[in-house]
Amino acid sequence: MSPSRLLLVPLLLAQLLLGSACRPWLHVKLASAQERLPAPAFSVEDPSQDGGPPLYDTIHVLAEDGEVVWFARAQSFGGAHPSRIIYGEVPPSFESVEGPQRLESGRLYRIEVSGTAAGTLRFLTGPDGRVYPEKD
Known part of the structure; x- marks a missing residue:
């Protein structure tokens, strides 16, 4: 194997590591x-947008066991979307792919x-229907 090819592998690995480390x-x-x-409603902030709308294309909500209970995706990818998401309500320019299923009390x-x-x-989700973030 030529020396230039031997150098190519570490360079590609470094590029991969740097690219994934910079993901916002x-x-x-x-x-x-x-x-x-x-x-429940959620807010999404994108620090890279300096207060502007966040950049995202998919919304997944999963139960603790990994079951998808709601999946929505943008009809065109790569744009800014609403900073407020309400469970089960498809945002403008999105489409529902799966669900939404009813969220159950007492689940993660x-x-x-x-x-x-x-x-x-x-x-x-509490037994009284209240929704709160999981404690670390």
């Missing part, structure tokens, strides 16, 4: 401390928002 993160949180079932769920950037939030 979205901040996903409950929209308020009063969120309740059946349709995870919302994942991804596209150019990505973020996640694990949340619990």
Whole structure:
């Protein structure tokens, strides 16, 4: 193998590591401390957008066992989308792919928002229908 080819492998690995380390993160949180079932709201902030709309293309909500309870995706990828997501309500320019299923009291769920950037939030549903973030 030529010396130039031997050098290519470490360079490709370095590029892969640097590219994944620079991926921006979205901040996903409950929209308020009063969120309740059946349709809690979430806010999505994208630090890379300096207060502008966040960049994401998919919304996944999964149960603790990994079952998808709601999946929505943008009809065209790579754009800015609403900073507020209400469970089960398809945002403008999105389409529902799966669900939404009814969220159940007393369960742990995870919302994942991804596209150019990505973020996640694990949340619990209380027996009284209140929704709150999982404690670390």
